[in-house]
Structure formats: C-alpha cells, structure tokens
Amino acid sequence: MIPTHIEHLGIAVNNLDEAINYYEDVLGLKCYSIEEVQDQKVRTAFFKVGETKIELLESTTPDGPIGKFIEKRGQGIHHIAFAVNDINTSLKTVKEKGVRLIDEEPRPGAESLDIAFLHPKSTFGVLTEFCSKKAN
Amino acid sequence: MIPTHIEHLGIAVNNLDEAINYYEDVLGLKCYSIEEVQDQKVRTAFFKVGETKIELLESTTPDGPIGKFIEKRGQGIHHIAFAVNDINTSLKTVKEKGVRLIDEEPRPGAESLDIAFLHPKSTFGVLTEFCSKKAN
Numbered sequence: 001m002i003p004t005h006i007e008h009l010g011i012a013v014n015n016l017d018e019a020i021n022y023y024e025d026v027l028g029l030k031c032y033s034i035e036e037v038q039d040q041k042v043r044t045a046f047f048k049v050g051e052t053k054i055e056l057l058e059s060t061t062p063d064g065p066i067g068k069f070i071e072k073r074g075q076g077i078h079h080i081a082f083a084v085n086d087i088n089t090s091l092k093t094v095k096e097k098g099v100r101l102i103d104e105e106p107r108p109g110a111e112s113l114d115i116a117f118l119h120p121k122s123t124f125g126v127l128t129e130f131c132s133k134k135a136n
Numbered sequence: 137m138i139p140t141h142i143e144h145l146g147i148a149v150n151n152l153d154e155a156i157n158y159y160e161d162v163l164g165l166k167c168y169s170i171e172e173v174q175d176q177k178v179r180t181a182f183f184k185v186g187e188t189k190i191e192l193l194e195s196t197t198p199d200g201p202i203g204k205f206i207e208k209r210g211q212g213i214h215h216i217a218f219a220v221n222d223i224n225t226s227l228k229t230v231k232e233k234g235v236r237l238i239d240e241e242p243r244p245g246a247e248s249l250d251i252a253f254l255h256p257k258s259t260f261g262v263l264t265e266f267c268s269k270k271a272n
Contacts, residue, residue, distance in 0.1 A: 003163060018260075049140075077262055080213065
C-alpha cells in the first residue's frame, strides 16, 4: 500500500483571497480552481507544483475544523494527503497495524476524490489523509 | 522563479527511530539516509514518495530550532521546501515583493543543497524553504 506520491498539502489560511495573491504573485504558482466543500465547511483554492497540489483552506464558519485549527494553532500547514491506489485496502492495512482512523470508510473530498483521514495521535502529530480516484 | 516541485517536507518528531518505524512499517516507505546536520542541531531521516522527500527531524538538543518547535507546538509538519532553479534570484525576487527572509543568503543544508528560509509571518504561517543544487 505504498503511497505513489503526495497528492496535496492542505494549508489553513484566514483569508483565501490574500493567500491566493501570495501564492500567485510571490511564488509564481497559478490558482486553477476554487471550490467550496460544504461537508468540511471550507472554501478551497488549488495550485499545482510538480506532481503535488497545494490546497488552501479557508473556514466558512468559526466552528468548522479549519476554524478551530486556526484558533488553536494559527495559520499553517494542516495536513498531508498521500495518493494511494486503493484507499479501502490502505485503510484496512494501517488499521491492522494499530493506526487510529478518523474515517473508517472513505468519503467524498474535493476534486472528486475518495478521501479518509488518519488520526494525528497515531501518525507522530501529522494529520494524514489518504486519497484515491473513485472506483467506477 | 516558479518552484519546480516540492523538494521535501520537514516533519518534527520526538524520536527518530520510532518515527522511521512508522513511515517504513505502516506507510511502506523506505528510509534511504540518516544524516546529522550540526548547524541545525538535528538528526534527519529521509524517505522518498514520488518526487518529494520526507525529512524527519529529531532535535539533538532541547534548545535547537526543532526542540523549541516541538515544545511550543508538539510534533508535526515543520516546513515546506520548494525546489527552485536559482536560489539567489528566487530570494531576491520574493524579498522585492515584501517577504521577510530568515536567510538573506543561501547556506548549506542536508543532502548537499543550498537552502534558505522565508519567515512564516510573510508566508501565511508556513515556514517555507527554498533549495537548489549548488552552483559549480
């Protein structure tokens, strides 16, 4: 179940428009998509750098997961998402090895991917996401 | 000065050996190098996932930058390093655009790269590193 690459990095920001401006104007990346994920109470902006995406996350409500993260820790890197070929097998494998899962089953994420989170208490403090293309 | 890819992610951990075990045994990645960077007061372990490296960082002293980071925020993602073709030009460009630099000039990092950090107050909370191969 070796991850193929880092699919994206999630970065929590207070103000999506200001952060987009930094990633575009200063770093020279191009925002190719802005999407609201109601389930996660976020507005997201996507950039591509090499094979990895940067996903900026602005909370649409203070009591959402990103709002709470920023209140506690400030803006910054929120999670790493690894691309895996088979998310169901990957979840089963890591659970058998003692990892605590936030999502026991995959659920729909941004960009039409199936996603699931592992608990940072099991992953040395790194909120870790698996994602894979939907099985058809 | 567009970054070509994410060269590595730095992750602060309390115990390098335990964290290596997680990345190898649970995630299936392979540690290919362990290196001490005395300048940064860290022991590092490297993994490759796609085109990006994961660099685990264990502090060799409580008063080093990683020791202080963990004391304040706990284990977790410490920085993002973007690969750039010309680190001197990249630093000059972002400084002209108002970014505060931690390193005004590149310095030697792990894996024989030239590196420099941008201050997270200028980069929406993300400690950001540029790195490039040494100019010969």
